[in-house]
Amino acid sequence: MRTYALLIADDEASFRELLQRRLGRKGYLVKAVGSGTEALEALAEEEFDAAIFDMKMPGLDGIATLRRAREIQPSLPVLILTGHGSIETAVEAIRAGAYDYLTKPCNLAELEAVLEKALERRVLEVENQGLREALRRLGDEVEIVGRSEPIRRLLELTRRVAQGSMPVLIEGESGTGKELIARAVHLWSPRASGPFIPVNAGALPAPLLESELFGHARGAFTGAVAAKPGLVELAEGGTLFLDEIGEMPLEVQAKLLRFLESHEVRRVGETRIRRVDVRIVAATNRCLTDEVNAGRFREDLYYRLNVVTLHVPPLRERREDIPLLVEHFLARLGSAKEMTPDAMEILMQQEFRGNVRELFNVVQRGVILSPDRFIAPEDLGLAVRRARSGQAGAGLEAGPTGRLDGSASETGEPFPTLDEVERAHIARALERTGWNRAQAAQLLGVSVRTLYRKIESYGLRSGM
Structure with missing residues (x-):
């Protein structure tokens, strides 16, 4: 009590x-x-x-x-x-x-x-403040799309793990959906009625991260005009999700370890101890054993967090889920458009190093850039990968229509080069946004600096 x-x-x-x-x-x-x-x-x-x-x-x-x-x-x-x-x-x-x-x-x-x-x-x-914070950062539902065997195994294990109260470590590459799995752990657990509060453990320097997690007293530092509870306190009765735990500063790792051992927190600049009931779920795209060996991550904290590990597979290991994900993203975007077979084939061939997040960005670009109901390969803005072994023209670059013969189109015209495809794609994005470079860069999924460099390289001008 x-x-x-x-x-x-x-x-x-x-x-x-x-x-x-x-x-x-x-x-x-x-x-x-x-x-x-x-x-x-x-x-x-x-x-x-x-x-x-x-x-x-x-x-x-x-x-x-x-x-x-x-x-x-x-x-x-x-x-x-x-x-x-x-x-x-x-x-x-x-x-x-x-x-x-x-x-x-x-x-x-x-x-x-x-x-x-x-x-x-x-x-x-206090409880409502925690709930408002959770709802501000995330919606109320978790949607994990996929029927592949790796996803089925992951969800089965997630449901079992959710019933306990031990810490959970989620591993996976960037963009695989680690936060969705963390939310599933929370929503499928007895803590589902409590708050789910995520925080990027590597986004802030140590003093600010400590204050964000554990709170601070009034006057604890410059700008602390009032006492403030930390996210650990706001997650009382629920789940605190620590994303990118491998990037957490060492000094904060020590304080997190103490909390995991005692379930007690002390705000920065305060002597009072508070006992908090919260489950910790952490995620990383790094190999934490390598981080431990390099002295960047505490070994004792690693073993405290690594009670149960959930591995989220990269998209290239579950390609059969790509059509389902595309359909899901089109519905999420409120679009009635469809992928052409050639466009879907190109998506199925991609490595997607950015995983599900990259696939969503590609689908979003296709929706915006396609001039009609059908999303064609040239609307996706992808650097097309080489043909798979056993196909005609293996080792040749695929054309923007997804054909792999390496020669010419059905009209006899040679396929454009990748530079030509990229130039046309950038020009179309600029036209669609009225040459608003910031919006065009967001649409293309590149930085504004990169876009400026490409505009200069390709000699693009407004009104061309």
Whole structure:
């Protein structure tokens, strides 16, 4: 059961001590101070789950303390106590953000009941914040498309693994869909009603990543104007997905290891320890044993994470799923267009080093660039691979129609070179976007710098 931290500010020592003893016996962690100024200092040092402020205190009164407290910890529920009850004072307290208002001498059982309700709302707000964060980053459903044997084996193992609570390590090349498998682990688990929160473990430098994961206290560093819970806390009762775990800085690896061993976190700049129930699912496109041998990844963390490993196969090992994926992507894009047989044949031959993500980009380009209902090979913008062994013309470059004879088209005209195909493809993308180079680069799947270089190389000009 979670232990809640309470802050009491009251200048009447006997009443303050009475509350501290009574609530302490109820299992609360209570810090009691005698003034509003001391209360604000305490709030700046650590986070509390609720607070009780006396209305009349020397220096800052209860209302002023409440307003300042909400600047430090905006979601803090505060009860106001006063020996001078009046409707005007009650309205002022509620307007200032108080959760409730009780008059002295107050019934302690009533105070405890109101406090419990305030804490219930606090827990609900934190849970909702975690859910909103999860929904902001990802949708509600997981769609894993494929009927190949490698995919069937993977999904069968994923369903079994999902029922446990141990850490899971997902391995696979970039673009294979590791995050989809992580979501499946979550949604097929008893934690499905909790949040699923992903974070790229290699996207931030160590100090920022530590703060993002474990939170920080107010004033912990420049710009920390308020206390903030970390993603580990927001994932309470659910799953935290650590993508690209192999790129996590070593100093953060040490803190993650401590969390996996104790399930306890301490925010940056804070001494308070919080216990958090969350499942860790990690993913990597690197060989972690190589990273361990190179000293870039902690061996003890590797063994802690590697309880169960799920391997996501690359697309080239499940080519039979490509037609299903193409159909799925066309539906996802809301397109009624179809791939021509030649175009589908070219897709089936590609290596797709970018895997499913690259295939989606190719299908999207085809939808945008095809002038009619049918997506032809020249609409895909692919550098066509060499013919497979045993086919006529083996070793020759395929033409943009997917034919592999290496000679000429049915009209007797020679096939264009790959440079000519690329030039025409870039020109079409520029025309479709009104020569908006940023949009054209996105459409082509290249950087703006690369596009500028190609435009210069091919001598392309607007209006040509």
